[in-house]
Amino acid sequence: xxxxxxxxxxxxxxxxxxxxxxxxxxxxxxxxxxxxxxxxxxxxxxxxxxxxxxxxxxxxxxxxxxxxxxxxxxxxxxxxxxxxxxxxxxxxxxxxxxxxxxxxxxxxxxxxxxxxxxxxxxxxxxxxxxxxxxxxxxxxxxxxxxxxxxxxxxxxxxxxxxxxxxxxxxxxxxxxxxxxxxxxxxxxxxxxxxxxxxxxxxxxxxxxxxxxxxxxxxxxxxxxxxxxxxxxxxxxxxxxxxxxxxxxxxxxxxxxxxxxxxxxxxxxxxxxxxxxxxxxxxxxxxxxxxxxxxxxxxxxxxxxxxxxxxxxxxxxxxxxxxxxxxxxxxxxxxxxxxxxxxxxxxxxxxxxxxxxxxxxxxxxxxxxxxxxxxxxxxxxxxxxxxxxxxxxxxxxxxxxxxxxxxxxxxxxxxxxxxxxxxxxxxxxxxxxxxxxxxxxxxxxxxxxxxxxxxxxxxxxxxxxxxxxxxxxxxxxxxxxxxxxxxxxxxxxxxxxxxxxxxxxxxxxxxxxxxxxxxxxxxxxxxxxxxxxxxxxxxx
Amino acid sequence: xxxxxxxxxxxxxxxxxxxxxxxxxxxxxxxxxxxxxxxxxxxxxxxxxxxxxxxxxxxxxxxxxxxxxxxxxxxxxxxxxxxxxxxxxxxxxxxxxxxxxxxxxxxxxxxxxxxxxxxxxxxxxxxxxxxxxxxxxxxxxxxxxxxxxxxxxxxxxxxxxxxxxxxxxxxxxxxxxxxxxxxxxxxxxxxxxxxxxxxxxxxxxxxxxxxxxxxxxxxxxxxxxxxxxxxxxxxxxxxxxxxxxxxxxxxxxxxxxxxxxxxxxxxxxxxxxxxxxxxxxxxxxxxxxxxxxxxxxxxxxxxxxxxxxxxxx
Numbered sequence: 001x002x003x004x005x006x007x008x009x010x011x012x013x014x015x016x017x018x019x020x021x022x023x024x025x026x027x028x029x030x031x032x033x034x035x036x037x038x039x040x041x042x043x044x045x046x047x048x049x050x051x052x053x054x055x056x057x058x059x060x061x062x063x064x065x066x067x068x069x070x071x072x073x074x075x076x077x078x079x080x081x082x083x084x085x086x087x088x089x090x091x092x093x094x095x096x097x098x099x100x101x102x103x104x105x106x107x108x109x110x111x112x113x114x115x116x117x118x119x120x121x122x123x124x125x126x127x128x129x130x131x132x133x134x135x136x137x138x139x140x141x142x143x144x145x146x147x148x149x150x151x152x153x154x155x156x157x158x159x160x161x162x163x164x165x166x167x168x169x170x171x172x173x174x175x176x177x178x179x180x181x182x183x184x185x186x187x188x189x190x191x192x193x194x195x196x197x198x199x200x201x202x203x204x205x206x207x208x209x210x211x212x213x214x215x216x217x218x219x220x221x222x223x224x225x226x227x228x229x230x231x232x233x234x235x236x237x238x239x240x241x242x243x244x245x246x247x248x249x250x251x252x253x254x255x256x257x258x259x260x261x262x263x264x265x266x267x268x269x270x271x272x273x274x275x276x277x278x279x280x281x282x283x284x285x286x287x288x289x290x291x292x293x294x295x296x297x298x299x300x301x302x303x304x305x306x307x308x309x310x311x312x313x314x315x316x317x318x319x320x321x322x323x324x325x326x327x328x329x330x331x332x333x334x335x336x337x338x339x340x341x342x343x344x345x346x347x348x349x350x351x352x353x354x355x356x357x358x359x360x361x362x363x364x365x366x367x368x369x370x371x372x373x374x375x376x377x378x379x380x381x382x383x384x385x386x387x388x389x390x391x392x393x394x395x396x397x398x399x400x401x402x403x404x405x406x407x408x409x410x411x412x413x414x415x416x417x418x419x420x421x422x423x424x425x426x427x428x429x430x431x432x433x434x435x436x437x438x439x440x441x442x443x444x445x446x447x448x449x450x451x452x453x454x455x456x457x458x459x460x461x462x463x464x465x466x467x468x469x470x471x472x473x474x475x476x477x478x479x480x481x482x483x484x485x486x487x488x489x490x491x492x493x494x495x496x497x498x499x500x501x502x503x504x505x506x507x508x509x510x511x512x513x514x515x516x517x518x519x520x521x522x523x524x525x526x527x528x529x530x531x532x533x534x535x536x537x538x539x
Numbered sequence: 540x541x542x543x544x545x546x547x548x549x550x551x552x553x554x555x556x557x558x559x560x561x562x563x564x565x566x567x568x569x570x571x572x573x574x575x576x577x578x579x580x581x582x583x584x585x586x587x588x589x590x591x592x593x594x595x596x597x598x599x600x601x602x603x604x605x606x607x608x609x610x611x612x613x614x615x616x617x618x619x620x621x622x623x624x625x626x627x628x629x630x631x632x633x634x635x636x637x638x639x640x641x642x643x644x645x646x647x648x649x650x651x652x653x654x655x656x657x658x659x660x661x662x663x664x665x666x667x668x669x670x671x672x673x674x675x676x677x678x679x680x681x682x683x684x685x686x687x688x689x690x691x692x693x694x695x696x697x698x699x700x701x702x703x704x705x706x707x708x709x710x711x712x713x714x715x716x717x718x719x720x721x722x723x724x725x726x727x728x729x730x731x732x733x734x735x736x737x738x739x740x741x742x743x744x745x746x747x748x749x750x751x752x753x754x755x756x757x758x759x760x761x762x763x764x765x766x767x768x769x770x771x772x773x774x775x776x777x778x779x780x781x782x783x784x785x786x787x788x789x790x791x792x793x794x795x796x797x798x799x800x801x802x803x804x805x806x807x808x809x810x811x812x813x814x815x816x817x818x819x820x821x822x823x824x825x826x827x828x829x830x831x832x833x834x835x836x837x838x839x840x841x842x843x844x845x846x847x848x849x850x851x852x
Contacts, residue, residue, distance in 0.1 A: 123611040404816070
């Protein structure tokens with residue numbers, strides 16, 4: 001109600017004309033960045049700043065999904081994924097003029113792997129206990145040897161911004177296209193072009209084209225949209241479908257639907273042995289037939305059509321269609337067929353008793369599904385799932401909780417029955433999902449931290465994931481991970497519902513935009529973006 | 540002009556009498572000290588109760604990073620141990636108080652910043668908003684109460700009652716939306732939240748004071764209505780009206796939370812909202828103490844003014 005009022009109020013709000021600096025790109029961050037140290041980045045605002053300011057050795061091209069040399073002109077992975085050698089570009093400088101050398105690479109890797117730092121980026125390299133060995137192997141070459149094989153080792157360096165070993169400015173000295181010039185907490189972060197940025201365009205002009213980027217700290221999405229309409233912002237990232245449709249009516253050329261993103265919406269049941277659940281409910285949740293029946297009972301096309309207004313795709317499994325290489329193309333989304341679903345449930349001892357579904361012991365099938373409060377997409381999905389399950393005689397009780405309470409229930413107290421939540425994938429490689437699929441992992445969310453796999457299929461997934469991480473042959477790894485996707489599809493420990501599309505809005509003032517599926521979808525090529533100048537007023 | 544001069548003369552006399560009375564009383568300093576002791580105890584107790592409520596609330600001590608797939612076992616354990624340090628609320632509070640003595644307000648884990656820095660950045664904005672809101676609310680409320688009492692016309696009574704009732708019934712968030720729509724600063728929305736409370740209290744006070752014998756006598760003697768109002772109604776009621784300021788401050792701060800969130804104003808209200816969502820114990824305790832302190836100080840000033848005035852009446 002409040003949101004609707006806000007939207008109405010803002011739609012009728014008077015226009016203002018805003019002066020802005022020429023060559024300045026503006027968009028928003030949802031909150032203050034927690035850190036400017038690129039090694040400690042863990043949330044989106046900090047990640048955005050790292051992406052725009054940090055120079056990396058190897059970059060994953062968000063558009064082609066191929067790795068490209070940045071500070072490293074060449075690299076070679078060896079010793080079964082333990083060692084990587086870089087050949088570095090010469091005569092580069094940090095933003096403060098400090099020369100870039102191989103010592104900076106060695107310094108960065110050592111800092112990254114410092115156990116006391118607890119860097120999420122560093123943890124991705126920590127496949128075995130032990131210390132990293134890193135050193136200069138020549139005037140413009142460096143190597144790093146990790147204690148164990150790291151799958152997709154080169155790709156992991158996309159997240160590692162190189163620090164200066166010698167600069168007095170520490171992490172403020174950067175090798176990326178922009179440098180942090182000003183930060184007013186709660187208001188904005190101002191980035192200015194790095195005068196020492198090494199890249200040039202085809203005509204030899206130094207990049208970036210932009211003079212500055214102003215990142216406004218703005219939590220209120222409706223205000224963000226209003227400011228975009230007024231021309232005060234150039235980009236709106238992660239539009240929700242309703243906003244997208246509203247904007248597409250007024251400014252049809254400004255909206256971008258780049259297709260299904262890596263993100264996914266999913267449901268899982270609590271299968272934790274020690275969870276405070278009645279035994280009969282634990283039996284339901286541990287039954288493959290029950291989980292698959294629930295999966296098949298949810299009409300994904302309705303979720304796409306009604307909740308996402310067509311801006312999503314029914315999910316096939318743990319890999320989105322956006323992930324071109326790793327998707328198991330043989331898998332199809334579960335077919336919605338209530339009669340077949342009931343037959344599946346009957347095979348597992350469930351039957352109809354009047355309007356209700358009961359199990360073989362006569363317990364009425366009723367369970368709760370928790371989700372995060374305030375997420376209107378989740379609230380609408382829950383309503384549709386509730387209707388779908390009611391057709392089978394299952395009573396679904398919807399409970400929305402604030403996020404800390406939800407996390408507490410699914411990761412500490414295990415006091416829940418089922419949950420609907422979003423999974424944000426940060427990378428393309430299956431190695432990024434290790435902590436989800438290994439039965440011993442904390443993010444094996446339906447039954448985490450198992451001492452030994454509790455089911456044969458989880459043991460099989462463990463083996464396959466270990467095999468794929470140990471191999472350096474991409475095709476072999478794909479074979480292993482295809483099998484993992486197939487097992488997940490058959491066992492349905494997580495019921496994948498939809499992959500929302502990557503929706504954004506881009507001002508007509510912004511040039512050289514090539515929207516990509518991967519984050520950051522619009523400004524992934526920030527050094528090549530340019531904007532119009534002067535006073536802007538669109539309304 | 541005449542009545543204003545009369546008012547200022549009376550006010551001056553009143554103040555002089557009050558000072559004389561305070562000086563003449565056995566323990567005016569003891570009164571102040573008693574109030575200070577009360578403030579200190581209430582603030583400390585309020586901080587402890589606030590901390591206990593947060594500690595016992597669902598979701599305390601969990602971290603969104605628990606769901607970060609990239610984190611290894613050791614990093615996860617380190618995050619949990621960070622939060623475990625706050626599990627014992629008595630120890631937390633003792634640590635907090637000992638830090639407070641040294642000027643250390645603690646560290647916000649959710650925002651990764653020292654609390655003192657966060658408050659220093661955001662407090663001025665909120666204090667200005669509160670000042671606008673409280674003074675605006677007091678001004679509007681008192682002015683409307685005066686209009687109602689002076690005119691004694693049913694129409695003005697009904698109109699002001701509808702206006703104040705509307706502002707009382709409409710949530711602060713909706714008032715903020717209207718201000719957003721008008722492009723008006725959110726700080727004035729706070730005034731609209733505060734004014735109905737002031738209006739009702741001030742109106743009742745003025746009506747009852749008008750019925751006091753000395754007012755009736757003054758009117759019977761033929762004093763002008765303005766002189767009766769300012770010299771014999773408003774002046775005696777001033778301390779009780781001042782007492783409204785304390786309540787208004789806490790009301791205004793409560794309203795500033797949704798208003799700052801909706802208008803994306805980087806003040807303490809927005810900070811309180813974030814802190815509550817993130818179960819950020821040090822931040823919430825400091826904000827609780829700050830609001831309690833602000834409210835109590837204003838209340839105490841009003842009490843002292845009342846105490847100083849009382850013997851003169």
